[in-house]
Amino acid sequence: MTLTALALNCTLKTKAATDPSSTERMLRLLAEAMEPYDVSTTFIQLADHDIKPGVTSDEGEGDAWPGIRRKILDADILVMGTPIWMGQPSSVCKRAMERMDAFLEEKDDKGRMVSYGRVAAVAVVGNEDGAHHVSAELFQALNDVGFTIPANAVTYWVGEAMGSVNFVDLKEIPEVVQSTLDLVARNTAHVARLLKEKAYPGEDE
Numbered sequence: 530m531t532l533t534a535l536a537l538n539c540t541l542k543t544k545a546a547t548d549p550s551s552t553e554r555m556l557r558l559l560a561e562a563m564e565p566y567d568v569s570t571t572f573i574q575l576a577d578h579d580i581k582p583g584v585t586s587d588e589g590e591g592d593a594w595p596g597i598r599r600k601i602l603d604a605d606i607l608v609m610g611t612p613i614w615m616g617q618p619s620s621v622c623k624r625a626m627e628r629m630d631a632f633l634e635e636k637d638d639k640g641r642m643v644s645y646g647r648v649a650a651v652a653v654v655g656n657e658d659g660a661h662h663v664s665a666e667l668f669q670a671l672n673d674v675g676f677t678i679p680a681n682a683v684t685y686w687v688g689e690a691m692g693s694v695n696f697v698d699l700k701e702i703p704e705v706v707q708s709t710l711d712l713v714a715r716n717t718a719h720v721a722r723l724l725k726e727k728a729y730p731g732e733d734e
Contacts, residue, residue, distance in 0.1 A: 532721050534563060534570040534606035536652075537597075539622035541612070543576045550574075551654040551686075551696035556610040558702065559652055559684055562710040566718035568606065573597060575621045584630040594628050601629075605721045606648050607676060609667055613655025613687070618663050626667070632674040639731020644675030646728050648721040650713050653685035654696045660685035677724060679716040684709045 536559070540552040553574070560570035578597065581588035587595045601607055611622040618626075632644045649671040653660045664683040672678055686696045686706050 530567065530722055530725065532566070532568045532605040532718060532725070533603070534560065534568050534608055534717075535600050535604035536560060536570055536572045536608040536610060537601075537622075537625060538572060538574045539576075539609065539611040539619045539625065540574065541576060541614070541619055541621060542574075544574050549697045552610045552612050552652070554697045555652045555654050555684065555686065556608060558707075558710050559608060559650070559714060562714035563606075563718055566714060568714070568718050568721075570608070571600070571604075573600065575625060580621075580624055580628065582624065582627070584627055586628070586631040586635065597625075598628070602643060602647075604647065605725055606650065606717055607671075608650050608652060609671070610652040610654075611663060611667070613653060613657060613659045613663055616657070616659040616662060618666055622667070626670045626674075629670075629674045637731070639733075641729060641731050642675035646724045647676055648682075648717055648724065649676035649678055650682040650684075650717045653683065654687070655685075656688040656692055656695065657690055658687055660687050677720060679713075679720040681709075681712050681716055684713045 536556045540550045578593035581592040611618045635643045651664045651667045653663050688694050
């Protein structure tokens with residue numbers, strides 16, 4: 530059974546930026562790690578899209594979110610990739626989570642949130658400690674809006690405090706990061722496949 534994943538890159542950079550994105554590198558590595566589990570990944574760099582502020586699924590003319598929302602709901606797996614800024618997920622990441630707040634009120638014909646049956650994982654990069662804090666924020670938010678979080682569903686890298694080395698600049702991926710990528714890929718694909726085969730029960734089931 531082939532599974533689909535959507536990776537949302539919440540870097541503050543656009544694709545036109547001259548310097549490469551560490552978040553992009555981590556998301557690409559996770560996508561590669563999921564390939565042996567028959568997972569095909571597509572990528573969206575959110576900073577390239579005009580996502581209006583708000584908590585509904587459509588904030589009107591020019592809002593790019595409705596199309597992104599459709600891709601989220603079409604995928605089996607959602608990967609949220611974010612850098613750490615001031616110890617927090619990026620503002621781009623928070624904007625996306627605010628828009629997914631609409632899932633709380635949007636139900637299918639069995640009374641389940643429209644996001645039910647989808648699995649989420651998190652990828653974090655940064656030059657200061659804070660990966661656990663960021664993943665905790667995203668795990669809670671993603672779970673609140675209906676996503677299932679597998680065991681050990683975060684991969685991250687943080688550089689030395691006050692340092693200047695970015696993840697994208699590393700010549701080699703540390704062994705512990707690679708083994709974590711493999712673990713996240715394996716667990717995420719496993720849970721996504723289980724939920725695709727047998728959905729959460731709805732009302733009166």
